[in-house]
Amino acid sequence: MTVTEDFTGLTTRFRGELLAHCYRMLGSVDEAEDLVQETFLRAWRSYEGFEGRSSVRTWLYRIATNACLTAIERRGRRPLPSGLGGPADDPEARLEAAPEVPWLQPLPDALITADREDPAAVTASRAGVRLAFVAALQYLSARQRAILILRDVLQWSAADVAELLDTTTTAVNSALRRARSQLAQAMPAEDELAEPDDAAQRAVLERFAAAIERADTSALAELLRADAVLEMPPFLTWFAGREAVAGFVGSQLFTAPGDLRLVPVTANGQPAFAVYRLGEHGVYQAHALEVLTLTATGIARIVAFADPGRFTSFGLPLEYPSASART
Numbered sequence: 001m002t003v004t005e006d007f008t009g010l011t012t013r014f015r016g017e018l019l020a021h022c023y024r025m026l027g028s029v030d031e032a033e034d035l036v037q038e039t040f041l042r043a044w045r046s047y048e049g050f051e052g053r054s055s056v057r058t059w060l061y062r063i064a065t066n067a068c069l070t071a072i073e074r075r076g077r078r079p080l081p082s083g084l085g086g087p088a089d090d091p092e093a094r095l096e097a098a099p100e101v102p103w104l105q106p107l108p109d110a111l112i113t114a115d116r117e118d119p120a121a122v123t124a125s126r127a128g129v130r131l132a133f134v135a136a137l138q139y140l141s142a143r144q145r146a147i148l149i150l151r152d153v154l155q156w157s158a159a160d161v162a163e164l165l166d167t168t169t170t171a172v173n174s175a176l177r178r179a180r181s182q183l184a185q186a187m188p189a190e191d192e193l194a195e196p197d198d199a200a201q202r203a204v205l206e207r208f209a210a211a212i213e214r215a216d217t218s219a220l221a222e223l224l225r226a227d228a229v230l231e232m233p234p235f236l237t238w239f240a241g242r243e244a245v246a247g248f249v250g251s252q253l254f255t256a257p258g259d260l261r262l263v264p265v266t267a268n269g270q271p272a273f274a275v276y277r278l279g280e281h282g283v284y285q286a287h288a289l290e291v292l293t294l295t296a297t298g299i300a301r302i303v304a305f306a307d308p309g310r311f312t313s314f315g316l317p318l319e320y321p322s323a324s325a326r327t
Helices: 003-026 029-045 056-075 119-126 131-137 142-153 158-165 169-186 198-214 217-223 242-253 308-314
Strands: 224-231 260-267 270-278 283-295 298-305 319-321
Touching: 003 029, 003 056, 003 131, 003 142, 029 056, 056 142, 056 158, 131 142, 131 169, 131 283, 131 298, 142 158, 142 169, 158 169, 198 217, 198 260, 198 270, 198 283, 198 298, 217 224, 217 242, 224 242, 260 283, 283 308
Parallel strands: 224 298
Antiparallel strands: 260 270, 270 283, 283 298, 283 319
């Protein structure tokens, strides 16, 4: 066996969970993928000096975390619109775009749960990637993010985190307390509520897709919680409350029944839809990726990423002929 084969055999199975880790830290799929590549490159260059004093997994996490800490210093945080200002009062308000903002990106589940990974790696990848959680992490300093993720998501001991960050367990525990307090203030209340069971969730998703495709504002409103929120990066404008959300969708998104088609996907461990809008020549064109937060009392939040460029990371085409809009 060559050194390359040995290195690949030991490290490849950690790629998905390292991608999830870098995504939690950075809020960007693109940057996370770049840093995972950088992590493996750094690991390869230093592999001959790796003496096995820690596990391969711990060694890779050390490299990835330090790479993320450096990246955050250069790039700052990635927000959602609700983190930058209050909601709009008028459902017919003109949307204010902010393409210059480095927005939080959605994470395709398929990128972190590849078939080649073992069950433990898949579990580590899926934990702590919900949009609300990753958005709240953006309010923490780089080191607080690292400490909270390693301790509360990955369940590392304080001693192991202190060793990775070259600090003391006392400093880790103190930073963790502050991080938990700040996170509790930044997290939306809906995240604490129970989700519906599988059958109820499927029913809600089917009704949601049907309402959108039929351009049925009343049917959509019935699915929303009274305090539902709609965000649409890269637009700063966002809406809160059932009437405002349904009013905006009905007046500014809906045109005619059949003009929108939805393809179910999963993102950030949550149900999502790829939304296509009917364009010229009967072709449905990529429009937005909608990530839903479902609770037992209705849809609490819709984050519609109005960036067709995100479709490729989900393995989705940018166009569908009308006859094959559904898969």
